[in-house]
Amino acid sequence: MATGPGIRKAAAAVLTVGLSAALAACGSEDSGGGDSGDHAGHKGAPKLSVSGAYVSQPPMDDMAAGYLAVRNAGGGADELTSVTTPLASEVTLHTTKGNRMKQVSSLDVPADGRLELTSGGDHLMLTNLSHRPKVGERVSFTLHFATSDPIEIKVPVEPTTYRPKD
Numbered sequence: 001m002a003t004g005p006g007i008r009k010a011a012a013a014v015l016t017v018g019l020s021a022a023l024a025a026c027g028s029e030d031s032g033g034g035d036s037g038d039h040a041g042h043k044g045a046p047k048l049s050v051s052g053a054y055v056s057q058p059p060m061d062d063m064a065a066g067y068l069a070v071r072n073a074g075g076g077a078d079e080l081t082s083v084t085t086p087l088a089s090e091v092t093l094h095t096t097k098g099n100r101m102k103q104v105s106s107l108d109v110p111a112d113g114r115l116e117l118t119s120g121g122d123h124l125m126l127t128n129l130s131h132r133p134k135v136g137e138r139v140s141f142t143l144h145f146a147t148s149d150p151i152e153i154k155v156p157v158e159p160t161t162y163r164p165k166d
């Protein structure tokens with residue numbers, strides 16, 4: 001049968017095409033980068049980065065506020081669940097409604113979106129401080145998330161009057 005090799009070659013070509021289509025469909029699962037595609041119905045993993053973090057120097061010795069932004073470039077949502085730092089034995093997550101602060105157990109980091117902690121809005125409340133932080137000092141923060149691995153950052157201490165520029 002002279003046609004045998006030809007048939008086998010065609011079958012191999014079909015197999016190759018099928019495999020690369022499957023890889024393309026799930027490429028964002030573990031590649032971790034470079035995928036900005038909009039997959040309808042495809043839940044990707046969160047991909048977080050932190051910027052603009054600072055601690056506001058407290059007017060009092062026993063508490064301070066922390067601010068930062070978490071960008072999520074991934075297709076899956078995440079949540080900031082806790083923050084730890086050597087500066088404070090307790091860090092709580094606060095939202096602000098009107099003039100009232102409310103403690104919450106987590107803050108959403110939406111898929112392809114941002115969580116922004118800003119003065120007058122959501123913020124970190126640091127209590128039981130190990131010392132009064134000085135302007136110019138850099139403090140270690142470890143951010144813990146529901147899905148993503150913890151992120152460790154160095155956070156500068158800014159004057160009470162400091163407001164970040166956009």
Ligand SMILES: [Cu+2]
Nearest residue numbers: 094101123125
């Ligand atoms: Cu507060």
